[in-house]
Amino acid sequence: MGSATREALASSKNALAGLPAPALTVSTGEDLFAAGRIIGESAQFRSLLGDPSTDSSQKSALVSGVFQAGLGADALSLLTAIASAHWSNSDELLAGIEEIGLRVVAASAPASVSIESELFEFGEAVSSDSELELAIGTSLGSPAAKVALVDALLAGKASEQTLVIVRHLVQQPRGRRIAELLRIASTIVADAKNQSIATVTLASPIAAEQLDRLRASLGRLYGRQLTINQVVDPTVLGGLRVQVGDDVIDGSIESRLSELRQKLAS
Known part of the structure; x- marks a missing residue:
């Protein structure tokens, strides 16, 4: 991700944060997704909006001219803010539209929905x-x-x-x-919910109480709540492997055996 895209994404998130909660609906997210697909299907349109040298006012006028009649007011406001920013390239613009759409949809979900x-x-x-x-x-x-x-x-x-x-x-x-x-x-x-995802790979599912303890321990380690996805893999043999983003905590027997084999082969 280029520096221009980082700044563009930050400004797009700020635009999202500026909307009142009632505006964050599934429909608004759907509108953003649909607009992203339309932009993605037109090489010329995508190139103009994704070109860092294109003036923001020109981008805003283009978005308004194409989407004024087809999008809800909140989606159009967000799309205009996203497209008016200076992205490193058109692919990252599309990724930015998708990310803001995902964050809108996430915000619309009831607390009971994961x-x-x-x-x-x-x-x-x-x-x-x-x-x-x-x-x-x-x-x-x-x-x-x-x-x-x-x-x-x-x-x-x-x-x-x-x-x-x-x-x-x-x-x-x-x-x-x-x-x-x-x-x-x-x-x-x-x-979007200030959480992270931990993918836990183990030989067989663990009990709910153990899962809660693991979630609490990882939460303290990473300083935020975690959603835990369990992947059952018999080749793990025992113990477990935890991945949070790029971090991997591997306590499986399989890993230990692999390390031992490497030591013996060296």
């Missing part, structure tokens, strides 16, 4: 079925067919927020695999 957990469960289901993973991830499939498949898999089984997010991701993957799409989205959604 979007990141639902995204994780969907990702686990997809990765366990190679045909399903191909159908959702192939660049040859039509966006409409992918959305229909997502609806068949998630409608009535996940929150409205999760459904909206996954629909968008499969329509605009931008060269990313489905696992990466879901991971990035989950991380942003968690961060």
